[in-house]
Amino acid sequence: MAHDPITPLIACSACFSDHGLRLDAERLGLEETGVCPNCNTIDSKKLTKGVLLKLAYRFFVWGSLHRCEYGAAPRIQFNEHQKTSIGLSPWLVSDVKLFESLLSIGFFPYGPRLWMIGEVEPLKELQNRCTRKNIVNRILHDYPTRNVGPEHHFYRIRKEPSNPAKPSEYDSPPNSAIGKGRFDSTNFPVLYASPDLQVCMHECRVTAEDDLYVATLTPNTSLRLLDLSVLLRDEHGTEFESLDMAVHMLFLAGKHSYEITREIATAAYTSEFDGVIYPSYFSLLRLGVMPFETTYGISHRRISQYQEYEQEKSIPNLAIFGRPIEQSRLSLQCVNRLIVRRVDYDFHFGPV
Ligand SMILES: [Zn+2]
Numbered sequence: 001m002a003h004d005p006i007t008p009l010i011a012c013s014a015c016f017s018d019h020g021l022r023l024d025a026e027r028l029g030l031e032e033t034g035v036c037p038n039c040n041t042i043d044s045k046k047l048t049k050g051v052l053l054k055l056a057y058r059f060f061v062w063g064s065l066h067r068c069e070y071g072a073a074p075r076i077q078f079n080e081h082q083k084t085s086i087g088l089s090p091w092l093v094s095d096v097k098l099f100e101s102l103l104s105i106g107f108f109p110y111g112p113r114l115w116m117i118g119e120v121e122p123l124k125e126l127q128n129r130c131t132r133k134n135i136v137n138r139i140l141h142d143y144p145t146r147n148v149g150p151e152h153h154f155y156r157i158r159k160e161p162s163n164p165a166k167p168s169e170y171d172s173p174p175n176s177a178i179g180k181g182r183f184d185s186t187n188f189p190v191l192y193a194s195p196d197l198q199v200c201m202h203e204c205r206v207t208a209e210d211d212l213y214v215a216t217l218t219p220n221t222s223l224r225l226l227d228l229s230v231l232l233r234d235e236h237g238t239e240f241e242s243l244d245m246a247v248h249m250l251f252l253a254g255k256h257s258y259e260i261t262r263e264i265a266t267a268a269y270t271s272e273f274d275g276v277i278y279p280s281y282f283s284l285l286r287l288g289v290m291p292f293e294t295t296y297g298i299s300h301r302r303i304s305q306y307q308e309y310e311q312e313k314s315i316p317n318l319a320i321f322g323r324p325i326e327q328s329r330l331s332l333q334c335v336n337r338l339i340v341r342r343v344d345y346d347f348h349f350g351p352v
Helices: 019-028 049-064 090-103 121-127 129-142 197-203 243-252 255-270 283-287 304-312
Strands: 009-012 046-048 065-067 072-074 076-079 106-109 145-148 154-159 190-193 212-219 223-227 275-279 316-321 330-338
Touching: 009 049, 009 090, 019 049, 019 090, 046 049, 049 065, 049 072, 049 076, 049 090, 090 106, 121 129, 121 243, 129 243, 129 255, 154 190, 154 197, 223 316, 243 255, 243 275, 255 275, 255 316
Parallel strands: 223 275
Antiparallel strands: 009 046, 065 072, 076 106, 145 223, 154 212, 190 316, 212 330, 275 316
C-alpha cells in the first residue's frame, strides 16, 4: 500500500501488546522507514489514522461478530461519542487506551438492530410451516428466471468414485444417499455443481488425503433456472420486511434451514424449473468479506452505492433437479483427477 506523504503516521504494529492485534497491524500497516512517533520502534509497519480505524473495525467489530440461527451481529462497536464500556482482557487494556487517545473513540457493547439477528418478517414466515407456502410463492414470483445453455460449463467433484471415468458417477446420487442436502429430499434427487472450482472444493469438504475427481459438465439444451443469487433491488420498506434479506440469510444459515430450501426446490420443480441458482454458503469465505455489513444499522444490500459490491459477494452455485446426466439434460465433457497441492487459510483476530 502506498503512503500519501501528507497523511501523518501516528502508530505502528509494535505499539500493541495483544499479539493478534499486533499481527493484524502488521498485515494492514505500511512499509515505511523511520521511527514510530508513539513507541520509537524502527522496523515495524506504520499506521496512519485511516489504517488505525480500519484495524479497530476489523479487530473489534468484525472480530466480535456473533452468528445467530439466522443472521449475525457484532458484539462490539465504537464511535467518537461514547466512552469505552466493554470488559477488557488484561493484555488489551493498554492497546485500547492507545486507540482511545489516537482516534478519540470509545468501545461499547453493541445492541444490534433486530433484523440483523433474523427478525425479518418473510424469514419468520418461512420458518413457520403454516405461512411458508405464501413466501415460497413470492420467491418463485419475484426472483428472475435464468436460461443457461451449452455455452456454459460447471464442475462437480466426487470423492473416491468406484469408476472415475463413468459419466453416471457424476449424476445426482442414488436414492439411498439423498435427502441430506440443501435442496434434495426423499425421491427428489438433485445434482449440485458450481462454475467456481474453489467453491466446489469447500462444499465437498475435501482434504488432502481424498482421491478426488472433477467432471466438467455442460447443458445439452437451455436449462430454465430460478436465480436466487441475485440481489432484489427496488424493494419498498425496511430490512424487517425484506424478501431479499430473508433469502440472503437463508443461504448463509446452516442445516437447520434445509427444510425451507427443500420446499423452495420442490415448488420450483412443480413450476417447471430445471433447477435453481443459489448463493454459495462459502461465498463470503471464498472472498474474505464480512457478512451482513451495515452503515448506521442499515444493510449494505439496501444502499444503492453498495449494491453492486454486495452482488459480487455472491458466488452462484447450481442445483439441478432429477438425474440430468441420465436424462441427457447435461453432458459430461471431461473428467480429471484433482490433486490438492496447497491449502491456504486467511484469518484475522478479535478480542475474547
Ligand atoms: Zn509504535
